Amino acid sequence: MSDLTFHYVLDCPCGTTLTGLSEDEIVEVAFAHLREVHPDMADDYERDHVLFMARKLVRR
Ligand SMILES: [Zn+2]
Incomplete structure (x- = not known):
């Protein structure tokens, strides 16, 4: 991979x-x-949430 x-x-x-x-x-x-911009939200997110929201795109 x-x-x-x-x-x-x-x-x-x-x-x-x-x-x-x-x-x-x-x-x-x-x-x-x-942590820098949304410290109030930082504790609500975990690695899986970030990866769920992230898009995997072909690099150009
Ligand atoms: Zn932001």
């Missing part, structure tokens, strides 16, 4: 688009964003 040609994109409701090159990275980026 290779993630080299894909990335993960997550559109936060606040309008920020988050991207990561792997599942681990998008989870990390999403939690960093939540």
